[in-house]
Amino acid sequence: MQDKVGYLFFCQHCGIPQRIPEYVLKTYLCSDQVKRYYCSNCSSENSIPEYVKKLKNEL
Ligand SMILES: [Zn+2]
Secondary structure (H helix, E strand, O other), rough: OOOOEEEEEEEEOOEEEEEEEEHHHHHHHHHOOOEEEEEOOOOOEOOOOHHHHHHEEEE
């Protein structure tokens, strides 16, 4: 598992790639309560891709 690298998202608005640390992924993005994340560049809401939700089962 690439636990030091984190996971990469591309903002659906500005296209800037963003590195998400694994702990953020585990504690935030994989939560069933969380449906969106905010781009650190343009602060727009992004929906969380379905494959990210599935990562929860692998962590
Ligand atoms: Zn953005």
